[in-house]
Amino acid sequence: MFELDVRSRKPIYEQLVDKLKELIITEILKTDEQLPSVRSLAQELTINPNTIQKAYRELENQGYIYSIKGKGSFVSPATHQPNTEKIVKVKKELTKYLSEALFLGVSTAELIDLIKEIEANVGGGMLNDEDESSEKML
Amino acid sequence: MFELDVRSRKPIYEQLVDKLKELIITEILKTDEQLPSVRSLAQELTINPNTIQKAYRELENQGYIYSIKGKGSFVSPATHQPNTEKIVKVKKELTKYLSEALFLGVSTAELIDLIKEIEANVGGGMLNDEDESSEKML
Amino acid sequence: MFELDVRSRKPIYEQLVDKLKELIITEILKTDEQLPSVRSLAQELTINPNTIQKAYRELENQGYIYSIKGKGSFVSPATHQPNTEKIVKVKKELTKYLSEALFLGVSTAELIDLIKEIEANVGGGMLNDEDESSEKML
Amino acid sequence: MFELDVRSRKPIYEQLVDKLKELIITEILKTDEQLPSVRSLAQELTINPNTIQKAYRELENQGYIYSIKGKGSFVSPATHQPNTEKIVKVKKELTKYLSEALFLGVSTAELIDLIKEIEANVGGGMLNDEDESSEKML
DNA sequence: GTGGTCTAGACCACT
DNA sequence: GTGGTCTAGACCACA
Structure with missing residues (x-):
């Protein structure tokens, strides 16, 4: 699903941000669709949950997703x-x-x-x- | 001439690389034209000469300029x-x-x-x- | 382990590059194996960490190793x-x-x-x- | 005759040393043959005489040529x-x-x-x- | 004068 | 803890 290149100079969290943005932009991830949970994604990609967290936070800052405590993260409607x-x-x-x-x-x-x-x-x-x-x- | 943002998340030397690349690409700096010396540019921009050096080195690696020890740094001919x-x-x-x-x-x-x-x-x-x-x- | 000649006309970082290249070429250092950290190697060889960094950077440019920010430096797979x-x-x-x-x-x-x-x-x-x-x- | 690459990382005087060594090794320059004078070569190559001087001195140190004050520089006999x-x-x-x-x-x-x-x-x-x-x- | 190397020491970003 | 950036200041090599 996600192909992360650990050897890249680009930080992993940034790669994640880019990939997720791409999925949102191409509408593979639709508005209000739920993103995988931090922990599950971390496990799937075998990377540190903190890294996922950071990517999600960044996407939230940029307005691509929104998070609800206790429920998860979701794709923002295109403004x-x-x-x-x-x-x-x-x-x-x-x-x-x-x-x-x-x-x-x-x-x-x-x-x-x-x-x-x-x-x-x-x-x-x-x-x-x-x-x-x-x-x-x- | 150069507007550097020391607060930016992008390293200073990278900003420099980008600016200089731009000048070379737009041929404001012509082939074999001499770039400002490491030290003079450092003084002008009030940043450390090592930082300029790093930028010049990077540009050299990318093939945009070449440096000669006792002489200076110059724009490479477009290949x-x-x-x-x-x-x-x-x-x-x-x-x-x-x-x-x-x-x-x-x-x-x-x-x-x-x-x-x-x-x-x-x-x-x-x-x-x-x-x-x-x-x-x- | 590494015998560096600080008096040599050849820069220390270049000596390091050569030594490490040798270890990689002879596969004493295997693909994806972690290199000593910048700081630990600096301490071991009693030279400045920046010098090690420069050597690692050069090796990265030449395609022999790759570095990941929070993790370390590793041997690249032979292409x-x-x-x-x-x-x-x-x-x-x-x-x-x-x-x-x-x-x-x-x-x-x-x-x-x-x-x-x-x-x-x-x-x-x-x-x-x-x-x-x-x-x-x- | 001599093709010097001013853009090379290698110092000019070293390039000169290599070229001259090559000419001596391939016996294009024969034993006891006179080398061009520092000044004439400098003029021909439009580089600083000091640079030629340095190259000649290096060749002398390595035993490839010998110099006679007031007369010029000559190819050493292969020892x-x-x-x-x-x-x-x-x-x-x-x-x-x-x-x-x-x-x-x-x-x-x-x-x-x-x-x-x-x-x-x-x-x-x-x-x-x-x-x-x-x-x-x- | 030019570029290039090195040190000591600080601070940041990523995992 | 990792790599990466930056500074201040020194010294060397080349032309």
């Missing part, structure tokens, strides 16, 4: 009130990596293709095709 | 022999941030515009041997 | 996907020293013997999953 | 009294690089070919085709 601050940050990163890609010889066409390809995978975004059923929970 | 390994890495990062941007509500059109805008700034790419305006800077 | 660039470099050095050896009167036979001798010590190469004697060391 | 100390050093380097080559996947056969190829280029040396004379050595 769709454009979060300017975050968008600015992401665009900054994008600019950095797009420049580097172009510098390394990747063509514009290739990059546009990449965007389109990704677009197809991202949960319809704000008009997310037919999830009408995710409105309970707190 | 333009596509470095597959690096490209794969960059594309991975791009995928991550592009997904996130789309999820945050940035439109595809906007992203394509971003690419085109960046493309205009990145060094002419392959052929710029006869650049007429290589005045020093910094 | 065995021939790294052309590195091979070219090594062959260049070999040519230099082989010429010199021949010039100094070492016979071809002697050199071939040297190769065979070394070959016997270098980790079996491809297939050594079922090594029976992987006791720790260091 | 042929096996220089144990040097041979030990060279063998040490060879062991290092041979190990690495084998580790990187270069075959023994390939290495032996390399030796034979080099042997053909090295100035007959001591005539050591089947040198019967190289078996003493401390």
Whole structure:
């Protein structure tokens, strides 16, 4: 399920954050769906529960999930009130990596293709095709 | 000139690497142009020379600059022999941030515009041997 | 264990890199085995931890080890996907020293013997999953 | 004639030493032949005369050339009294690089070919085709 | 003058 | 406890 690379320079908790974000963005994890418990996930991945905890906390800070004491962690509904601050940050990163890609010889066409390809995978975004059923929970 | 954020979670030397890479990619720093000396830059930015050194070393490892002991540090010529390994890495990062941007509500059109805008700034790419305006800077 | 010559013209960290490379190549240090911690090795060798760090970092760059923040440093699995660039470099050095050896009167036979001798010590190469004697060391 | 790589990590004077050694070893520069003067070589290569000077001094120390004040520098006759100390050093380097080559996947056969190829280029040396004379050595 | 190495000692981030 | 970053200050090697 999760393929963590312990050899990576990137901290494990960050890898976890990225993976979970991806699952949420691609709507493999749907709004209000429950995430695996800290302990079960820790056991499954054979890593320290504190590491999972840290990843969940980070996701909560970024607004991707919410936690309820005693019950668990759940996927937040997509807010769709454009979060300017975050968008600015992401665009900054994008600019950095797009420049580097172009510098390394990747063509514009290739990059546009990449965007389109990704677009197809991202949960319809704000008009997310037919999830009408995710409105309970707190 | 360089705006470093000493409080950032990103190490100073990495910030420096990114800034300098940017200057090289946009050809504000031209091939074989001399970079500011370790010590002068350290003084200008009021950070430790070792930190600058670390950044320069990293840039050297990544192939962006080369250093000569008694002489200084200089911009490497762009190789333009596509470095597959690096490209794969960059594309991975791009995928991550592009997904996130789309999820945050940035439109595809906007992203394509971003690419085109960046493309205009990145060094002419392959052929710029006869650049007429290589005045020093910094 | 490690014999470092602090007076040598070769930097300490490079001596360390060479020694550790040797231990890895001869498989005295096995894949995924943990290296001594930066601090413990520094204490043992009575040199500065930063120097050890630098050596470890260099080994990481060269692909011989990998480091995980809160855990330690470990031997990378041998990739065995021939790294052309590195091979070219090594062959260049070999040519230099082989010429010199021949010039100094070492016979071809002697050199071939040297190769065979070394070959016997270098980790079996491809297939050594079922090594029976992987006791720790260091 | 000399192709020096100013971008190399290796100091220029060392590159010079290596090149000149090579010319002497391959007997392109014959015994007692005069080397170019420090100043003329400096001019030709457009590098600092001090750098040439340093290279020549090093070659003199290693016994490859000799200098006569007011006259110039000349190739030393090959001594042929096996220089144990040097041979030990060279063998040490060879062991290092041979190990690495084998580790990187270069075959023994390939290495032996390399030796034979080099042997053909090295100035007959001591005539050591089947040198019967190289078996003493401390 | 340049880059490069090393030390001593502090503090942070991750597990 | 692990690796990683940073500083202040010293000394060396190269051109």
